[in-house]
Amino acid sequence: MDVEQHEIFMQMAIDLAMQGMNNNEGGPFGCVIVKDGEVVGKGNNRVTSDNDPTAHAEVVAIREACKQLNCFQLDNCIIYTSCEPCPMCLGAIYWARPLKVYYGCTRQDAAAFEFDDDFIYKELELPMGERKIPIYQYNRKEAFKIFKAWKEKGNKVKY
Numbered sequence: 001m002d003v004e005q006h007e008i009f010m011q012m013a014i015d016l017a018m019q020g021m022n023n024n025e026g027g028p029f030g031c032v033i034v035k036d037g038e039v040v041g042k043g044n045n046r047v048t049s050d051n052d053p054t055a056h057a058e059v060v061a062i063r064e065a066c067k068q069l070n071c072f073q074l075d076n077c078i079i080y081t082s083c084e085p086c087p088m089c090l091g092a093i094y095w096a097r098p099l100k101v102y103y104g105c106t107r108q109d110a111a112a113f114e115f116d117d118d119f120i121y122k123e124l125e126l127p128m129g130e131r132k133i134p135i136y137q138y139n140r141k142e143a144f145k146i147f148k149a150w151k152e153k154g155n156k157v158k159y
Contacts, residue, residue: 001037001078009034009080010102012042016057017082020044027115031057031081033065033074033098040077041065057081058089062096072159074098083110086117087124 009032016030026045033041043060047053058081066072074096083105085093093101107117119132128135150156 001034005037006080006102009039009078010082010104012039013057013080013082014104016042016044020046020057023049025049026055029057029082031061031079033061033077033079035065035069035074035077040068054088056086056089058085059092062092066096072096078102083107083115087120 012032013030016032017028018030020026020030021028021044026047026049029045031041031043032039041061041064043057043062043064045057046055046060058079061079061081062074065074065077075098077096077098079093079098079101081089081101081103084103084107085101086107110116111118123131
């Protein structure tokens with residue numbers, strides 16, 4: 001893909017961010033997913049309009065692209081996003097397994113405008129007992145049975 005195509009797709013992501021912001025759908029974030037030079041998914045932040053804290057631009061675009069491609073992975077796809085992905089979006093991107101990601105603004109740029117994901121990055125480094133939201137393990141013995149059943153399941157789709 002040449003520089004001109006990268007510029008076009010990144011501008012599409014930026015335009016989606018502006019459009020979503022102007023329509024009061026959520027924060028100023030946009031994302032486009034491309035495969036073989038064609039857009040297969042796009043999204044803008046829809047957290048407030050959908051009342052969904054997971055409706056970040058990247059997640060919206062990943063969901064659309066996977067539906068469009070009829071696949072749960074984004075093999076040979078390129079993601080263009082208006083801002084460096086937050087930890088949640090980064091996790092979704094890694095699970096989707098695209099070829100590469102291009103982003104516009106940095107997470108420090110976002111933090112300067114009160115979109116501060118840095119606290120999540122810091123939380124992930126802490127032991128579970130020291131995090132702001134307490135996380136406890138409970139009833140592992142029963143829950144572990146599900147993994148044993150998964151191992152024995154013959155018709156599973158691995159991912």
